[in-house]
Amino acid sequence: MNGRDITPAFTARVEAIMRQAAQTAIVPRFRALAENDVIAKAVDDVVTVADHESEAILTGLLTDLLPQATVVGEEAAFADPAIFERLRSGLCWIVDPLDGTNNFASGKAPFGVLVALADGGETIGGWILDALSGRFCYAHASGGAFVDGERITARPTAEEPPVAALSTVYMDPEEREQVLAHIAPHYRMVDIPRCAAEQYPRLVLGTNDVSIFNRTLPWDHAAGTLFLNEAGGRAARLDGSTYRVDEWETRGLIGAATPRLWDELAERMARL
Structure with a gap:
């Protein structure tokens, strides 16, 4: 695996890692957060214990999957902005451990997990998991887009106005x-x-x-x-x-x- 060979087997492993993070760190805490599990991060933005635990799981397992890639996780970069520099060169995992945290902390959907793989600033793989429904979307560069394993073509609503x-x-x-x-x-x-x-x-x-x-x-x-x-x-x-x-x-x-x-x-x- 050289990083650009994003095979179905590779995607299956990424999916398994993302589902493990969601089922271990996120879903059990939905509508079950204690008051001290939610911390104000910025104006109109919060972080929860689920964000941090999910990021730890994803960072560890994705590093095991592709050791030559660095990792830029949302919470790690918030704590240390120097981590952003990893995006400028080489292979890099990009992790949003709990996307839609404000929704999650308010006890409502949607929220999910986002993972991407970049090489020299260019995104070459992307994976999107809806934590509650389990819907799994993914794509890799020049390889098409898929939802739950089925190739998909974007379609407009056909409404007027759009x-x-x-x-x-x-x-x-x-x-x-x-x-x-x-x-x-x-x-x-x-x-x-x-x-x-x-x-x-x-x-x-x-x-x-x-x-x-x-x-x-x-x-x-x-x-x-x-x-x-x-x-x-x-x-x-x-x-x-x-x-x-x-x-x-x-x-x-x-x-x-x-x-x-x-x-x-x-x-x-x-x-x-």
């Missing part, structure tokens, strides 16, 4: 006002799930047509952008450039079920 889930949480007030005033009227707006492990599948499975993401940290978007692109949709920066995990400070990303829907939204965003 369905949009626009994440404005991390926008500054002026930018948020511009998006709501000049972008939102062209779409049927729906709530965001606050969970990338749910949002990217929605763009592939015919639930949503387009999404805007402002903050684009690698553990939230590495797996999902690859999954959407390999399914035939499009995920890219606002200028059309490819999403790279080593550009973690860059903001702005559009995801769409089809390239046409992406182009239409990008043109509107460019006029703001």
Whole structure:
């Protein structure tokens, strides 16, 4: 295994690791967290004991699976930002041990586990597990996208106007006002799930047509952008450039079920 040979057997091992983390650290604590199991991490953001335990499981087992790869876990990088530098070269696992933590801590779905494998800043494999339903989405570069083992092609909702889930949480007030005033009227707006492990599948499975993401940290978007692109949709920066995990400070990303829907939204965003 040289890191780029992402075979079905390799994906099966990644899936088993992710399911072990979910079933050991996450699901048993759903709606069973003690008060001291939840800690404020930032404004409108929390971390739980489940995040930390899941990350420890994933980090250990993924390292065993591919020892030549470093690991960038969300909680480890939050504690030590120098860990981000691992994204710049060589093979690197990118781990979101509990995506949708705010939902999880509030006792509601969705939430999941995200794992990606990058090489020199380029995502080459992505795996997305819904912790409650067990739905497993995955993709590898030039290898297609799959849901529960079945190859899938992204499909739009076919609604008019198209369905949009626009994440404005991390926008500054002026930018948020511009998006709501000049972008939102062209779409049927729906709530965001606050969970990338749910949002990217929605763009592939015919639930949503387009999404805007402002903050684009690698553990939230590495797996999902690859999954959407390999399914035939499009995920890219606002200028059309490819999403790279080593550009973690860059903001702005559009995801769409089809390239046409992406182009239409990008043109509107460019006029703001």
